[in-house]
Amino acid sequence: MSSDSGLLLEVKDLKKSFPGVLALKGVSLTLGKGEVISLIGENGAGKSTLMKILAGVQPADSGDYYIDGQKVDFKNVREAMDLGIALIHQELNLAANLDLASNIFLGREPGSKGFINEQKLHTEATRHLKRVGLNLPSETIAGSLPIGKQQLVEIAKALSCNARVLIMDEPTSSLSQKETETLFEVVKGLRDEGISVIYISHRLGEVKELSDRVTVFRDGENAGELAKDEINHDNMVRLMVGRELSEFYDREIHKPGDCVLKASNVVSPTYPEVPVSIEVRAGEIVGIAGLVGAGRTELLQTFFGVTPSLGGELEVQGVRFSPRSPADAVHAGLALAPEDRKHHGLVLPMTVRENASLPSLERDQNMGILDHSKEKEIANVAVEQMKIKTPSIEQAARFLSGGNQQKIVLGKWLAMNPKLLMLDEPTRGIDIGAKREIYKLMEKLAGKGIAILFVSSEMEEVLGMADRVYVMHEGGISGELQKNQMSEESIMQLATGGSLEA
Amino acid sequence: MKKNVFGIFGLLVTVFVITAIADPNFLSAYNMQNTAKWSSLYGVMSIGVAFVIITGGIDLSIGSVVGLVAVVLSFFTKIQGLDPIVAIGLTLLMSVLIGLIHGLLITKAKLQPFVVTLCGLLIYRSLSRWLTDNQSLGPVPLEGDLGFENLEQILMLDFLFSGQIPIGDFFKLPTPALFLLVLAIAGSVFLRKTIWGRYLYALGNNEDGARYSGIDTDRMKIVAYVLCSFFAGIAGILFAFELGSVQPAQTGEFYELFAIAAAVLGGCSLRGGEGSILGVIIAAAVIRIIFNSINMVGISTHLEFGILGVVILLGVIGDEMLKKKMAERQVAASEKLAAELSEKSKNNENLD
Incomplete structure (x- = not known):
């Protein structure tokens, strides 16, 4: 089947599940040529999952993709890039010790027989740097640049792969106001060149300024679309929250x-x-x-x-x-539910019971001997109070969804009053x-x-x-x-x- | 956890039966006593390293600690004429101090366990040789040996550490087996029933996660290294009495590798967070029986390490497969629950 709608990219009925959670329950997305759309939604709405799938980082369980109306398929980052889809990561992935040219062409160095054509490397790199408004020598060491400029280098890198769709996941989350403005200028310039952008952000002000259209996700499903003239704060929040x-x-x-x-x-x-x-x-x-x-x-x-x-x-x-x-x-x-739940918040291979009781063991001990009944009680209270969805308190925490894991973290601290x-x-x-x-x-x-x-x-x-x-x-x-x-x-x-x- | 022990127990039975069929002499009272004795000696040592491996660490110095303890004990009793009970106390204290130093270097100076204990291996071995001028000596008088003070006490201790207690008409139980029994029970209770055992598993699985839960992870790691050296110390005393003559350059050499092999074969993961005492001591017995069997069946002894290597590899591969199966079962349970819940919420929405 081919849809002839003039769309650059179309995604239909995409599904993805992780252990214990359906992250995407059949979402759709369209993107026109030279269009900037924003994808918004609360944490956990499925935005990042969709982006990772589109960039080939993770495979979807099911769903169809069309580029220029043709059904396509890709299995990894390489194949997604060949189709012109590039993800600008939230965490920057530049090699800090290499210069800009080497970073831009990392793994695709021009040259032959294992030798790098340095001259071509640097002239090409300079050309792409100019496209994102960076008038820097391509010999600059990447790590010496401030974070906003590193991000522009990442974009230049994507452009050098002939990217037609740029996915930007929270690009401004660590940028200053001035850097943000520069980034927006670059994005608008690329749009005018016919490059399409999928922009993900929690900052609704930015979304309003930048977007031609807004797609809203809620809980792994499409929650609505806003055309350019409908984009305002209230409409966005209403669709995101659903109430x-x-x-x-x-x-x-x-x-x-x-x-x-x-x-x-x-x-x-x-x-x-x-x-x-x-x-x-x-x-x-x-x-x-x-x-x-x-x-x-x-x-x-x-x-x-x-x-x-x-x-x-x-x-x-x-x-x-x-x-x-x-x-x-x-x-x-004091109690802390840390940002990095998987590494700091929980001991993932251990059970719900063992995690929930971990801080309380010292208090509930009897000459060092574990109080098993108390331990079970703490776990059961946590499961009940926090509505933790788990087959049993003997389930290993790593098999539960992010939300349930966070509830275990909270449950274990509540037991400590x-x-x-x-x-x-x-x-x-x-x-x-x-x-x-x-x-x-x-x-x-x-x-x-x-x-x-x-x-x-x-x-x-x-x-x-x-x-x-x-x-x-x-x-x-x-x-x-x-x-x-x-x-x-x-x-x-x-x-x-x-x-x-x- | 229990299921993991089934695997290694199955291996024990298999090796036992095969050897018994290949050579019925394997079942003779004498050979059984020998097997029990050596399994116990290696078992005691292996329990110690299990604590460290459960925290995700490693101790390469065990063999040298066994050697040094045996040498120092003999030195105290034979050369210095120290009261043997005091001598035993001092050598055990020494082993605890060694573990404490390892633990402090690893937690406070943030050195890698591999490096710290590798240096320990070199240092304690050369100390043994230097202290004795590389001459062999023993804690008990051998034939023609004169000049032992406290002879009566020593003979009593000799019985305690390497004696035999008759059970029935044929079998005599070697006393190291009693040590193993007591220490294994104590170790199991520590790991399974106390908060500190739980802390060791927690920090072995995720040190940061344990620390963020308010556990003093550094202190628990130090405890693990102290226990490891302490068990090596007890093993050193048992070995010294058993051997009668201690070779400063050789006694305990490579024993750390046997202990680590037993821990891994017995279900400990070198990544930390897994393992049980029962599994480890069964694995120590398996290793002893394999050596015994190679001798009895008449396979070239040049092959014995090779065979041991293959058995451990197969055992670990089997263990990984078993774990994968169990993980799949848990994932399936989670997915089933998620499906049910989403079904339920759909129904609720329809009702709304």
Whole structure:
């Protein structure tokens, strides 16, 4: 079958499942020549999965692809690139020690018999660098460039492979305002050259500025389309969330109690020049916003004793606290649901029971002997309270979906009755049902007087859940916003190094 | 976990039956006593390395620790005339200190276990030779040996560590088997019933995950290395009494490889996080019986390491296949549940 609709790329009824979760339940996507579309959706809606499939990183379970109306098939990155589809990764993949030309042509060096034609390499590389607005010598070492320019090099690399479809996954998540503007100029220029772009972002302001059309995913399905003149904040959020926003982020403001965590001039090892001071009170939900790389994760890790503070003072409920290890932090009543669940949050090969009880074992021991019945009780309570979907508490955690894994992490900390619960990107890679339960739980815990501090890159999540937000920029707090001051614009302003008055 | 032990137990029975059929002398009381004795000596040593391997580490110094402990014990009792019980206490303390140093170097100085214990292997072996001027000596008086103080005590200890207790009319139980029994039970209880055992498995599977759960992973790793050296120390004492004469250059040489082989064949993964004491001691017995069988059946002894290598490879391959099957079963269970749940939510939507 061939559809003759003038579309460059068409995807039909794509399905993909992972152990324990249907990530894509039959999604479709169309892309015209020289069109910039944005793909939006909450964390776990299936955007990244689709992009990885399109770029040949993962195979789909079923579904059809058409390019220029012809049915095509590809099995790996190479074959996808031959068809003109290139993915610009969220994490940059340049070899830091090689120069730009070598990076652009890595694995495809011009030349013969194993010898590289250096002259051709550099003239070709320079040509592609110019297309993305980089007037740099092609001998520049990639690692010496700031992250925004490295990203442009990645795009040049894709162009050198004759890419016709560029997939950009959260390209601005670590860029400054100026870098973002440059990137947009480049994208618009490429569009005018007839290159099509699929743009994925959590920043709805950017989406509005850049897109000719918006496709919305929700929970692994198409949730709707917005034509250019329909693209506005309310329409996008409505389609993403599937209900009124106030219903999704069901917040009640509690009267904050005593100060639980007080950090005065704390210094994390990643940003040794920038001391940070913040405060979280009982019953409060405090957000930390900022760009990727702004030092948010490092700050939580310093509070949790993973990377001990290099200076300043920490207090927990007014008592001086200087954690040298997570064990110290746990003893002081802190808990952290880390960003990297698979490596830091859980011991994946162990069962739901063993994971849920791990921090409590020490408390529930009797002269070192495990209390098996207590352990089972903790696991069962976690499964029930958190609605963990698992065949049994003896199931290994690695066979559960991301959402259920995150619930185990939360379950294990709830069994410890923490004073402060820290969450780092609590809903990344999680389906919408589990997400809602996690928000409800945060609300419930705040109601019980637990202090909650969470880091999130998802704007709607910060706006919806936080009572108060600290915005970080290059390791420091660039501003604090009360509920009535919080907006996407004010947060982005602070996150990219601006000030509110400007 | 239990299923893993079935595999190695099956191998034990297979090797046992084949050898018994090939040469009925294998079943003679004398040979059985010998097999039990050597299996126990290797078993004690292998239990120790299992703790370390479960944390994802390795200890290459076991053989040299066995040698050094045997040498120092003999040196104390024979040359220094020290009270043998004090001597045993001091040598065990030495083995604990060795483990402590390994653990501190690995956790605090962040050196790789392979490097630390490889250096240990070299250092302890040369210490043994230097201390004795490379002359063989033993903790017990051999024939014509004079000048032993505390002879009575030594003979008593000799019985304790390498004696035989008659059971029925034909069979005499070698005392090392009792040591193995007690230590194996203690080791199993530690791993399965205490929080520290759980911590060892957790950190072996994912050290960061365990640390982020508030476990002092460095301390637990140190404990594992101390236990490993301590068990090597006990094995060293047993070997010293058993051999009677300790060769500083040879006693315990390559034993670390037997212990590691037994741990791996017994279900420990060198990636960490897996293994059981029962599996390891059964594997130690399998290895002893294979050696025994090669001798009895009349296969060239030049082939014995080759045969051992092939058996371990086959055992590990079989183990991997078994694990894959079990993982598939768990995935299937998860998928079934996911399908049911999505079915259910569809029905609910229809009702709405």
